[in-house]
Amino acid sequence: MRRSHVVALLCLVALLIYPVINPWQPYPQGVMLMMFLLAIQATSWNIISGYAGYISLGHSMFLGLGSYTAAIIALHTGVNPLWVAPLGGVTAVIVAVLAGAVVLRTRGHAFVIITIALLLSAQIVATNWDSLTNGSDGITLELPFWSADFQNIPFYYAFLLLLVLTVLFSAWIARTKFGTGLVAIREDEGKAAAIGVNTTVLKILAYAASSFFIGVAGGVYAYYQTFLNPVGSFAILGSVLIVLAALVGGRGTLYGPVIGAFIVSLVNEGATVYGGNSQTRVLIMGLILVLVVLFLPAGLLPSLSAAWRRRHPVEVSFTDQVGALSHNTAVVRSRLPVSSDRPGPLLEVRGVSKRFGGLVAVDGADLVVERGSITALIGPNGSGKTTLFNLITGAMPLDSGTITFNGKRIEKLPPWTRGHLGLGRTFQVTRLFKDMTVLQNVVAPQPDGKLRTMLADAVSGAEAARARDLLDVVGLGALAQQKAGSLSYGQQKLVELAQVLMLAPELVLLDEPAGGVNPSLLGRLTEVIRELNRDGVTFLVVEHNIPLVLSLCDPVNVFARGKCISSGPPARIREDPLVLDAYLGDDWRADAHA
Numbered sequence: 001m002r003r004s005h006v007v008a009l010l011c012l013v014a015l016l017i018y019p020v021i022n023p024w025q026p027y028p029q030g031v032m033l034m035m036f037l038l039a040i041q042a043t044s045w046n047i048i049s050g051y052a053g054y055i056s057l058g059h060s061m062f063l064g065l066g067s068y069t070a071a072i073i074a075l076h077t078g079v080n081p082l083w084v085a086p087l088g089g090v091t092a093v094i095v096a097v098l099a100g101a102v103v104l105r106t107r108g109h110a111f112v113i114i115t116i117a118l119l120l121s122a123q124i125v126a127t128n129w130d131s132l133t134n135g136s137d138g139i140t141l142e143l144p145f146w147s148a149d150f151q152n153i154p155f156y157y158a159f160l161l162l163l164v165l166t167v168l169f170s171a172w173i174a175r176t177k178f179g180t181g182l183v184a185i186r187e188d189e190g191k192a193a194a195i196g197v198n199t200t201v202l203k204i205l206a207y208a209a210s211s212f213f214i215g216v217a218g219g220v221y222a223y224y225q226t227f228l229n230p231v232g233s234f235a236i237l238g239s240v241l242i243v244l245a246a247l248v249g250g251r252g253t254l255y256g257p258v259i260g261a262f263i264v265s266l267v268n269e270g271a272t273v274y275g276g277n278s279q280t281r282v283l284i285m286g287l288i289l290v291l292v293v294l295f296l297p298a299g300l301l302p303s304l305s306a307a308w309r310r311r312h313p314v315e316v317s318f319t320d321q322v323g324a325l326s327h328n329t330a331v332v333r334s335r336l337p338v339s340s341d342r343p344g345p346l347l348e349v350r351g352v353s354k355r356f357g358g359l360v361a362v363d364g365a366d367l368v369v370e371r372g373s374i375t376a377l378i379g380p381n382g383s384g385k386t387t388l389f390n391l392i393t394g395a396m397p398l399d400s401g402t403i404t405f406n407g408k409r410i411e412k413l414p415p416w417t418r419g420h421l422g423l424g425r426t427f428q429v430t431r432l433f434k435d436m437t438v439l440q441n442v443v444a445p446q447p448d449g450k451l452r453t454m455l456a457d458a459v460s461g462a463e464a465a466r467a468r469d470l471l472d473v474v475g476l477g478a479l480a481q482q483k484a485g486s487l488s489y490g491q492q493k494l495v496e497l498a499q500v501l502m503l504a505p506e507l508v509l510l511d512e513p514a515g516g517v518n519p520s521l522l523g524r525l526t527e528v529i530r531e532l533n534r535d536g537v538t539f540l541v542v543e544h545n546i547p548l549v550l551s552l553c554d555p556v557n558v559f560a561r562g563k564c565i566s567s568g569p570p571a572r573i574r575e576d577p578l579v580l581d582a583y584l585g586d587d588w589r590a591d592a593h594a
C-alpha cells in the first residue's frame with residue numbers, strides 16, 4: 001500500500017474518533033465540517049479541472065443547485081432535506097451534462113468565463129423564479145430532527161462520509177482508462193483524439209462526475225444552514241475558495257485538493273475571526289492566491305514530492321535497448337481486426353485538397369494504400385505530406401475530396417472514430433503525454449468507444465499487461481515507470497509506436513519514424529515494422545531517409561506541391577526523371593553510381 005494511502009487512513013481514523021473523544025466542542029466541529037465541505041468540492045472540481053485541465057470558476061453552482069433541490073423538495077413535500085440530498089447530486093449531474101454539452105466546446109479562458117456566467121445565471125434564475133424558490137426571500141427549513149445534545153455531530157459525520165466517498169470516486173477515476181484519457185486531454189487534446197479518446201464524451205462525463213458529490217453535499221448543507229437564498233447559495237467567493245484549495249494542495253493529485261481545502265478553510269476561518277470585516281477576508285485570500293501562483297505554482301503536494309525525489313533520486317537502469325527489442329509481435333496480432341480478405345485497397349484518397357489562407361498545402365491529391373503493404377510517401381519539405389496525414393486521421397478538416405478506409409467513407413468522422421476503425425498514427429515531432437509515465441502513455445489509447453473499455457483499469461489488469469508487452473516489442477519494457485518527458489527523443493519515438501499499436505490498428509501512418517533514432521536501433525526498428533507487417537499491419541510511411549524508404553517500402557509515392565507526381569516500386573521511382581528533378585536530385589541518377 002502506498003505511503004500516502006496509509007497516512008490518509010490514519011488521518012481518517014483520527015477524524016472519525018475526534019467527536020467521540022471531544023464531544024462538547026461545537027465550534028471546532030463546525031470549523032471541521034466546513035473543511036470537509038470545501039474538500040468535497042475541491043476534490044470533485046479536480047476531476048474536470050485537475051485531471052482534464054478545464055478550469056471551472058463557477059463550480060459552487062453545483063452546491064447551490066444541490067441545496068435548492070433538497071430545500072425545494074422539503075418545502076413542497078415536507079420530506080426531510082437530508083433524505084433527498086442525493087437528488088441534489090442528480091440535479092447537479094443533469095445540469096452539468098446539459099451545460100457541459102455546450103460549454104465544453106470552448107477551451108482556456110473562454111471556458112473559465114462561461115463557468116462564471118453559468119454561476120451568475122443560476123443566481124438570477126433562483127432570484128426570479130419566485131414560485132419555486134421564494135426568490136430573494138429565500139427558503140427557511142426546519143431545524144435538525146435530532147436532540148440538541150448531539151449538536152452538529154451528525155452533520156460532521158455526513159460530510160466526512162461524503163468526503164471519503166468523493167476521494168474514493170476520484171481515486172477510482174484516476175485508475176481507469178477514463179482517468180488516463182482525461183489527463184491525455186489536459187496534456188494534448190489533439191493527440192488524445194488521435195489515439196481514440198472520445199474527447200467530447202469524456203469531457204462531459206468528467207464535468208458530470210465533478211458535480212455529483214457537490215450536489216449531494218449541497219443538499220446536506222441546506223439542512224445544516226436551515227436557510228438559503230440566491231446570493232449566498234451561488235456566491236462567486238465559494239468558487240474561488242474551491243480553486244484556491246486545489247491550487248494550494250496540488251491540482252491533478254488525489255490528496256492535494258483535500259490538504260489544500262483544510263489549509264484554506266483554516267485560513268478563511270482565522271481571517272473571519274481575526275480579520276475584522278469581510279473585506280479583510282477577501283484581501284487575505286487574494287494574497288494567498290498571489291503567493292501560491294508565484295512561489296508554489298504546482299501546489300504543496302507536488303512540490304513536496306519533487307523535493308523528496310531530489311533527495312532520494314531513483315536509480316535509472318540504462319538498458320541495452322537494441323538487445324531488449326522483443327520480436328514477439330503476436331501481442332499486436334492478437335487484437336487485429338480480420339479484414340484482410342476484403343476486396344479493394346485499405347485506404348483510398350481521392351481529390352483531397354486543403355488550403356491555409358492563400359496557400360494550397362494539398363491540391364487535389366490522390367493516394368492508394370494497398371492492404372498489407374508498406375507504402376511510402378516521400379517528397380520535398382513543405383510538399384504537404386504531414387498535412388495529408390492530418391486530413392487522413394481527422395486532425396483537421398479537408399476542403400474537398402473523399403477518403404475511404406476499409407470500404408467506409410471517413411472524411412467527416414471525428415479523429416477518435418477513425419482510430420476506433422483501425423487508423424493509427426505517429427507524429428513527426430513526438431507528442432507523448434510528458435507528465436505521464438511511459439506505461440500510462442501506452443495504456444492511454446482507447447481502441448473502441450465502449451463504456452467497458454473506458455472504465456477498464458489502466459494501472460493493472462489486462463490493459464496494463466498488454467501495454468507492457470507492447471513496450472517489450474519496442475524494447476522499452478524496463479522504462480515503463482519513467483516519466484515520458486525524461487526519455488530521449490528516439491526512445492519517445494518508440495514509445496509512440498507502442499502507443500499506436502495499443503489501438504490494434506490495421507493501418508499505421510508513420511511520420512518520419514527514423515528522425516532522431518540511432519542507426520543501429522533503426523535497423524531493429526525496421527525489422528519490427530517488417531514483422532508487424534507480416535502479422536497483418538499495413539504502413540504508410542513519410543520519411544526523408546531515402547535508403548531506408550527504398551529498402552523498406554513498396555510502393556513509393558512521391559509528393560510535390562500538394563499532389564502525387566509519381567507512384568510505383570522503388571526501382572522505378574529512383575529512375576523517374578520527374579522525381580529526380582523534383583526531389584531526389586542528381587545523386588540518385590543511375591549514371592551517378594556507375
Ligand SMILES: Nc1ncnc2c1ncn2[C@@H]1O[C@H](COP(=O)(O)OP(=O)(O)OP(=O)(O)O)[C@@H](O)[C@H]1O
Nearest residue numbers: 356359361379380381382383384385386387388428
Ligand atoms: N496549420 C497550418 N497553418 C498554415 N500553414 C500550414 C499549416 N500546416 C502546414 N502548413 C503549410 O502547408 C505546407 C505543407 O506543410 P506540410 O507540413 O504538410 O509539409 P511536409 O511535406 O510534411 O513537409 P516536411 O517534409 O518538412 O515535414 C507548408 O507550406 C506549411 O507551411
